[in-house]
Amino acid sequence: MTTRTIQHGSTEHRIWQVLLYGGIAAVVLAIALTQPDYRMAQFSAVAAWSVALLGMNLIIGYGGQMALGHSAFFGFGSYLTAILYADYGVSFVGTLPISALAGAAIGFLLGLPALRISGLYLALVTLALALAFPAIAKMDQLSALTGGANGKLAYIQWLPPTWLPFTVTSAAWVFLTLSAFAAVLFLLASNAMRSRVGRAVVALRDNQIGAAVSGVHPATWKTSTFAVSAAYASLAGSLMMLAVPIVTPDSGGFLVAVTLITGMVIGGAGTISGAVIGGVAVVWLPELSKHWAGALPLVSESDGTALSTAVYGAVLILVVFVMPGGVVTFVRRLRARFVVVVPQVPATSPPVAHAAPLSPTPELEMERP
Amino acid sequence: MDMALLAVDDVTVRFGGIVALSDLSFEVERGQICGLIGPNGAGKTTLFNCVSRVYQPTSGSIFFDGEDLLSVPAWRTAAKGIARTFQNLALFPTMTVAENVMVGAHAASRQNWLTAALRLRTHREDDQLRSQAWELLTYLGLQDIAFRPCAGLPFGTLKRVEIARALAARPRLLLLDEPASGLTHAEVAELADTLRAIRSDFDLTILLVEHHMQMVMGLSDNVVVLDFGKKIADGTPALVREDPAVVEAYLGSGVA
Ligand SMILES: Nc1ncnc2c1ncn2[C@@H]1O[C@H](COP(=O)(O)OP(=O)(O)OP(=O)(O)O)[C@@H](O)[C@H]1O
Ligand SMILES: [Mg+2]
Numbered sequence: 001m002t003t004r005t006i007q008h009g010s011t012e013h014r015i016w017q018v019l020l021y022g023g024i025a026a027v028v029l030a031i032a033l034t035q036p037d038y039r040m041a042q043f044s045a046v047a048a049w050s051v052a053l054l055g056m057n058l059i060i061g062y063g064g065q066m067a068l069g070h071s072a073f074f075g076f077g078s079y080l081t082a083i084l085y086a087d088y089g090v091s092f093v094g095t096l097p098i099s100a101l102a103g104a105a106i107g108f109l110l111g112l113p114a115l116r117i118s119g120l121y122l123a124l125v126t127l128a129l130a131l132a133f134p135a136i137a138k139m140d141q142l143s144a145l146t147g148g149a150n151g152k153l154a155y156i157q158w159l160p161p162t163w164l165p166f167t168v169t170s171a172a173w174v175f176l177t178l179s180a181f182a183a184v185l186f187l188l189a190s191n192a193m194r195s196r197v198g199r200a201v202v203a204l205r206d207n208q209i210g211a212a213v214s215g216v217h218p219a220t221w222k223t224s225t226f227a228v229s230a231a232y233a234s235l236a237g238s239l240m241m242l243a244v245p246i247v248t249p250d251s252g253g254f255l256v257a258v259t260l261i262t263g264m265v266i267g268g269a270g271t272i273s274g275a276v277i278g279g280v281a282v283v284w285l286p287e288l289s290k291h292w293a294g295a296l297p298l299v300s301e302s303d304g305t306a307l308s309t310a311v312y313g314a315v316l317i318l319v320v321f322v323m324p325g326g327v328v329t330f331v332r333r334l335r336a337r338f339v340v341v342v343p344q345v346p347a348t349s350p351p352v353a354h355a356a357p358l359s360p361t362p363e364l365e366m367e368r369p
Numbered sequence: 370m371d372m373a374l375l376a377v378d379d380v381t382v383r384f385g386g387i388v389a390l391s392d393l394s395f396e397v398e399r400g401q402i403c404g405l406i407g408p409n410g411a412g413k414t415t416l417f418n419c420v421s422r423v424y425q426p427t428s429g430s431i432f433f434d435g436e437d438l439l440s441v442p443a444w445r446t447a448a449k450g451i452a453r454t455f456q457n458l459a460l461f462p463t464m465t466v467a468e469n470v471m472v473g474a475h476a477a478s479r480q481n482w483l484t485a486a487l488r489l490r491t492h493r494e495d496d497q498l499r500s501q502a503w504e505l506l507t508y509l510g511l512q513d514i515a516f517r518p519c520a521g522l523p524f525g526t527l528k529r530v531e532i533a534r535a536l537a538a539r540p541r542l543l544l545l546d547e548p549a550s551g552l553t554h555a556e557v558a559e560l561a562d563t564l565r566a567i568r569s570d571f572d573l574t575i576l577l578v579e580h581h582m583q584m585v586m587g588l589s590d591n592v593v594v595l596d597f598g599k600k601i602a603d604g605t606p607a608l609v610r611e612d613p614a615v616v617e618a619y620l621g622s623g624v625a
Contacts, residue, residue, distance in 0.1 A: 188486040195485035195495060196471075196478050203461045203472045210459030213421050214534065215447035215476025224482060343467075343516050346500035 003336075008343045028179050032172040040171040042283050044243035047178035048236050050279030051185050053263045054272065055232025061270030062193060063225040064205030066119060069126035070233040070260055072133040073103050075252015077237025079137065082154035082247050083145055092156045092242065096181075099238040100231045107230020111223035130257035134249035151248030154241055174242050181239055185232065190272045192228075201225050266319050268326025277327045286312060372435050374399045374542055374574045375420070380429035382415050382598075389415040390426070391598040397542070397591075402568060402575045404585040404606070407595035408618060413578040414456055416595075417544050420576075421453045422446050433542065447476040452540035454531040456547050456578075462520035466511060466530050469519055470502035473537030505533045508570075509563065525551040536567070542574050543567075549581045557581055561588050586610060594618065 006013050031043055052074050059067045077099045084090040084098065110129070114122055137146050146152055160173035168176065192198055200221045203211035212218055241247065250256070259282050266285075267278030289312035296307065323330035373396035382390040390412045397403045405413050418424040420431060422443035431438040433449060441449060452473070461469050478498060484490050506515045509529055519527060528548055535543055548564070549557045561584050568575055579585045585592065586606040594602040594609055596618040602609045609615055 191488050191491065192482055192486045195491050196475065196480035196498070197482055197485040199464065199468055199472050200475060202464060203475075206461035206463055207459045209423060209443075210455070210461065211472065211475075212443045213423070213446060213453055213459070214472050214538065215444055216472065217444040228482060346496070346503045 004339045006339060006341050008341050010344075013341065028176070032168050032176050033166065035172070037169060037171040040169070040175050041243055044171070044175045044178050045240065046276075046279040046283050047175065047182045048240040048243055048279075049263060049282050050236075050275045051182050051239060052233045052236030052260060053267060053275035053278040053282075054186060054189055055229040055236065056260050056264045057229075057267075057269060057271070057275055058189065058193075058201075058232065059225055059229035060264065061268075061274075062198065062201050062205065063222065063229075065114065065222065065226070066123040067114065067126045067226065067229070068123050068261060069129035069133075069257055070229065071254070071256035072129045072252045073107065073230045073233035074237040074240075074256060074260070075133050075137065075247065075249075076106070077103055077234035078241050078247035078251050079146055079152060079237075080234070081238035081241045082152040085156060085241070086152065086154040087145070092158065096235060096238055099234045103234025104227040104231035106234075108223050108227035110230070111226030114226060115219055115222055127254070127257060130252065130254050133252035137249035137252065146249075149249060151246050151251070153246050155245045156242055158242055178239050178242060181235075185235065186272060186275070189232070193272065197221075262316060264326075266316070266326055268328035268330075271326065271328040274326050274328040281327075285315060289315060373397060374434055375576065376432040377416070377420075378430045378432065380416070380419060380426045380431060382412070382419065382424060383427045388598050390419070390595075392429070393595070393598070393600055394429075395593045395600060395603055397574060397576055399574055400568070400572075401590045402564070402577060402588050404589035404592040405576055405578045405595065406580070406582070406585055406592060410597075411595040412598040413595060414546055415598075417453060417546055417576075417578065420446075420544060421451060445476075447473075447538045447540070450539075450541035451544070452535035452538040452542070453544035454528065454535055454546055454548060456550070458524070458527050458531060460519045460527055460531060460534070463518060465516050465518055466522070466533075467499065467502045467506065467515040469530055470505055470533045470537045471498045473534035474498050474501060474539075476538060502533075502537060505536055509533050523551070525556065528552075532567075536571060539571075540573065542576065543571075544576045544578075546578045547580060548577070549579055549584055557584055560584070564588060 006016070032040075035043065052070065055073070056067075056070050059065050059070075080099050080102060081092065081095040084095045085092055090098070110126075114125075117125060136142070138149050139146075140148070158174050158177065159170050160168050164173075193201070200211065200216045203214065203216055204218055204221055208218055237247075237251070240251075262285075263278030263282040264274070265278075266281040267274030267276070286308070290308040292315075293307040293311040296311075319327070375397040377396070378394050380390055380393045381388070393412070393416065405416065407413055415424065419426050420433075420438065422438070422441055422445075426439065433441075433451065436449070438446075438449075446452075461472065464472070478494055480491060480494055503512070503515065506512050509532060511526070511529060511533060514522060514526065519530065522530070528551060532545070532548065545564070549560055552560060564575065564577070565588065567573060577585060577589065589606055591604065592602070592606050592609045593600060594612070594615050596614075601614040601618055602612040604612075
């Protein structure tokens, strides 16, 4: 099998891209048209989780800042949308920009003290945020808004519009809507990471002094990355309200924080597409673990349920060892055996006498491993 | 205007008990290549760190083009027209060589989260940066590795990539910290030619730290010699080479 070389931006490259994105759209549509409602809720959750994971990826994977408590922003976004929708009559879509802006504002403020700490210390402080969230949500003073320990219900009316050329259930329409929002948010993040913005963020992660003397202002880019990633997590929480009509104090708690970290690592830190894989893993890995544990030989059905957490852990360990860098990095490496995408040499480059002919070079990876 | 491009005035840097620089004063004229030499630990890199604003001197002042540099933060030096390379590299290993060079042009580009996410001006600016990076890499003979990640490339090559990144900022003053380290004898001669060409092609003033005496003496218009943080000589290569204090400082270190 010979490796195929494709020029970035060539017709062939475009065709592959159209096939890929068209294929994804077709799969989403097929899911919406065929899956039963209880499955649809899971697919909807994948869409919401993937947005939160993308936010985590921006700050941790790309930015290298160990902000592990993004569950707090996730829970915050859910509460905000639930409260605005149920108590203040704001439309669901209307709550989204509010959630994004509020998340960004809080993320920015938290990003300021985060400038002074890094690594383990930042990890600890941000995890504390996740630990504190349920306690804050349960506070008596806030219970009129948050519903206290019981959490907040908000059944959001979301019916398929009449202009749809096909008929879908409202659960399917929720899934399609969340997929569309997620797709837009993925496109925006991907654009940003492929630009000067992404280069500045990654440069700071790779070498802060090298970045600073190149003109990258560390404080500006670190706090703005914090803000944007918090906005994504908050938006994800808002979107989740469409899939699951209740938010509880634990929605922003420690377990969710761990879930987010797990999803990010499985999908691939520092990759855009890894967030979707992570979303799938977060939703189905616990369920599959239960299933696999039950299928273990010499284990009774009930022991199987008890063992599911152990199986879950084993799967995580396996993924980390077999696919360091996550599923996406693994798949990319596999793909590189068959197809190499060569970046286009800029057209305006002047012909240089001593320049050797360009040998095929590995793909210009705009997403980081 | 006759003012020197860079004026270091009475600069002292202390690290606890260590005096890394002690009342150092010298000037770098426009268009010059100024050599900065001295035995290990003399304070050469410390001076670079002061000029690029990574360190704040304990006392003294530094003027760049007549402007007080010590009130300028590190991230603004690029916009002011100062670029540097590092003795032990400060590249971005996970990024490709071309992307590293594009970061060098950060200060001269404007894209922000909003415009980049919405691709408002991304196309044009990024294309421009990309072709500028490509031109610089071609100029320095690095075009074959343009799309390779920096991690894993040889040290000598990466030193050259850092020069490309520094040039991407279109600086007026270029600080080079031991650009010849890790190079073979033939490569050192080639680097000297490259630096000469860079100076005229990019209209640069260069402050050069280098242990390779032949290269510094052949390249510099003026040489400043440091020993234990103090300036012990300052003048043309011919003068400095004969200076008894310089000979003394280098005795036993095997450099002269
Ligand atoms: N951040 C720092 N903290 C403490 N001491 C430092 C620091 N930076 C430099 N020094 C000390 O300052 C002195 C000058 O170091 P510097 O790196 O400037 O020397 P140099 O002339 O560049 O030497 P070399 O030729 O080995 O690179 C040394 O004694 C060094 O140990
Ligand atoms: Mg040094």
